[in-house]
Amino acid sequence: MQAILHEMTTAADAELIGLLAALIRQLRPARARDGRAAINGVQALCYLLELHPEYRQALRRALLHLISSCRQVPLYTETGILSNETFFATLRRRIGERLLPPVPDPQSLKDRFGEIFSAPDDHEWLAAVPREHWYELGRALHFDEERDRDSIARTRLQMLEAIQILSCRLAAIGLEPEIVRNCPEVQRFESPFVHQNIETLAYIERYRAAMIDATLPKDDDAQILVLLDQCEAQIAKVRRSAARQGVSVSLTYLLIRIRQHIERIKLLLDLIDPDGDREAHAERLLTVMIELVRAENRKHRIRDVFSENTELLALQVTDHASRTGEHYIAESRREWVAMFKSAAGAGFIVGFMSLFKLLTGKAHLPLLLEALAFGLNYALGFMLIHMLHFTIATKQPAMTAAKIAASIHQQSAQGGRRQLDLDELALLIVKVIRTQFIAILGNVLIVMPFALGIALAWKTLLGVPVVDAAKAQRLLHDLSPIASLALFHAGIAGVCLFLAGLISGYYDNKSIYNKIPDRVAALPWLNRLIGERRTRRLAGYIEHNLGALAGNFYFGMMLGTIGTIGVLVGLPVDIRHITFSSAYLSYAAVSFDFQLDPGVVLISLAGIALIGLTNLAVSFGLALWVALRSRKLNFRATRPLLGKLVRHFLTRPGDFLLPPRAEAPLPEPVAPAEAPPDNLETVRDWIRRRRR
Known part of the structure; x- marks a missing residue:
């Protein structure tokens, strides 16, 4: 470090940028999060600067040369701010820059900044150093000794130009049709x-004039800050409107850009105002510095594009899923029994779906046609189950997980993490568990005997079983959690269940955002064909069921095609679903005339149970993770619930299987009869009141 500072004292201007980068490499710890090593480096630099005046003069010269010889505006207006490209254009550009980075421009401070802080984790160790050590470094540079005031003036002028550019861009974004549509009062x-x-343009003109003529009174930026607060209020209205009318990726992109522009304008306004507390000014400068370094380090990261742009969309998707999830939670014994009946109806239909699946497999169609036939069998069957108001048990987790996350988010917003009603949340999870238990029970207890009846009737009428012995043996092999990849395939089915939940929420949001029901109701040819009343009913059905139908369709197509995709690409991928696996055990048993080894039966039943558990665990875990992330929460927010659930299980284990009996309502208190008056003069009034 001392050798680099010594070299700076005699270096030419062209060499100073490289020496600054070398100095940062000396300060950079071996591990980005090693705060102790970073602090030691900063303290050592402070010591050298205080001990050698020529070192601090050389370092000041290098810093001032950096900002005076390069154009600063792109650093302030582009670094850390999304461009006016669309989401997909930004994604393509970042992928291209990741594969083939652009050539740096030596005249741009933005590119020079990236050369100096070139490590992808520089922002981490910069943030790990406490602020007081950075203030100490700033004092050790002794900028009060510097006589070159032109560089500081040029920096302020370029910050003013950056504020002007950001303000114009903010005005243009605020008038985008997507924003106006969700906030029509701006029209x-x-x-x-x-x-x-x-107001910003007028402020910049007055500020420039004051820099030229010191006798002019200084203006403040209070009015600009008030107007920026009003812009933020408008954005809050847009977000509330999006909660009712749906949201798109493009709207989310615009909202993020507006927030970024407002925050950057406020920061620059703080920096160009030299008045006020010097320590507060240094704090703002350091904040901007670390933010710019972080943005520069992550400028090619593809993950950031997804995480920033899908936040609001994911929130809306999971919010629609959470509202659907309320229908999958049985509150009382009556609802619990109703869930069993609904699941039993689904088991009845799955019995036929599994038959069609086995018969389609016996047809030996070409692979792609077979995949299409399998997918349509699943998709149309699941859609029929939904239209008949039946329930597939494994569809519940993706919906109920979003409901739990929404409940955590609401309580966190009300009182913070310390005031979470853990008892209420634990009770909600207990309700979810017992509802899913009875739904699985309804599916399995009906599909197994019904599939058995279909297989026996088929064998009786046609003289041959539905599947031959070889196929039956494969069916039993696929149920074994030991001899096959049943649990891995069940996990794949769980991922499909999770994706189906997201697809359902996405189409519900799309239906609202694009006003699909209203547009269907307004179709002239449909009104003439089936009448205005039926058209309105159809539009209402689409409004409430489009997401569920789309989710079931895509879920069925995924289940039907994954096995074929595995064959085509040579990977051992397939799906295992608890309800269909239960049906396949019945068909296999009839093929062997019920001459099955008891060990095989036990292993098959254990495999079915583990397949169901894997289906539920994977889909619930993924859905809960996305729902929590969309609300800026993590699994730590659910960690205190574990103890509550364990205590609830130890004290009242029956609640996890059966809802408690509803308590009899307390009798309403009866008002005491009015006693007759003692005064004879009021007896007549008392009698009149009693008659009324």
Whole structure:
């Protein structure tokens, strides 16, 4: 470090940028999160600067040369701010830059900044150093000794230019049709986005004039800050409107850009104002510095594009799923019994679906046609189950997980993490567990005997079983959790269940955002064909069922095609679903005339149970993870619930299987009879009141 500082004292201007990068490499710890090593490096640099005046003069010269010889505006207006490209254009550009990075421009401070802080984790060790050590470094540089004030003036002018550019862009984004659609009052009243631009331009002109003529009074930015707050209020209205009318990726992208522009304008306004607390000014400068380094380090990261742009969309998707999830939670014994009946109806239909699946397999169709036939069998069957208001048990987790996350989010927003009603949340999870238990029981207890009846009737009428002995042996082999990849394949089915839940929420959001029911109700040819009343009913059905039907269709197509895809690509991928696996055990038993080894039966039953558990665990875990992430929560928010659930299980294990009996309502208190008056003069009034 000392050798680099010594070399700076005699280096030419062209060599200073490389020496600054070398100095940062000396300060950079071996591990980015090693705060102790980073602190030691900063303290050592402070010591050298205080001990050698020529070192601090050389370092000041290098820093001032960096900002005076390069154009600063792109650093302030582009680093850490999404461009005006669409989401997919940004994604393509980042992928291209990741594969083939662009050539740095030596005249751009943005590119020079990236050369100096070139490690992808520089922002981590910069943030790990406490602020007081950075303040100490700033004091050790002794900028009060510097006589070159032109560089500071040029920096302020470029910050003013950056504020002007950001303000114009903010005004343009605020008038985008997507924003106006969700906040129509900007068409009736003057938009704060436009007004802030007018006020900002006037402020910049006055500021420049004050820099030239010191006798002019200084202006403040209070009015701009008020207008920026109004812009944020408008964005809050847009978000609330999106909760009712749906959201799109493009709207989410615009909302993120608006927030980024407002935050950057506020930061730059703070930095160009030299008045006020010097320590507060240093704090803002350091905050901007670390933010710019972080943005520069992550400028090619593809994951950030997804995480930033899918946040609101994921929230809306899981919010629709959580509202659907309320229908999958039985509150009382009556609802619990109703769930069993609904699941039993689904088991009845799955018995036929499994038959069609086995018969289609016996037809030996070409692979792609077979995959299509399998997928349509599953898809149409699941859609029929939904239309008849029946329930597939494994469809529940993706919905109920979103409901649990929404409940955690609501309680966190009300009182913070410490005030979470853990008892209420634990009770909600207990309800979910027992509802899923009875749904699985309804599916399995009906599909097994019904599939058995179908197989026996088929063998009696046609003289041959539905499947031959070889196919029956494969069916039993596929149920074994030891001899086959049944649990791995069950996990794949769980992923499909999770994706189906997201697809359902996505189409519900799409239906609302694009006003699909209203557009269907307004179709002239449909009104003439089936009548206005039936068209309105159809539109209402689409409004409430489009997401569920789409989710069931895609879920069925995924289940039907994954096995074929595995064959085509040579990978051992397939699906195992508890309800269909139960039916296949019945068909196999009839093929062997019930002459099955008891060990095989026990292993098959254990495999069915583990397949169901894997289906539920994978789909529930993934759905809960996405629902928590969309609400800026993590699994730590659910960790305290574990103890509550264990205690609940130890004290009342029956609640996990059967709802408690409803308590008899307390009798309403009877008002005491009015005693007759003692005074004879009021007896007549008392009698009149009693008659009324």
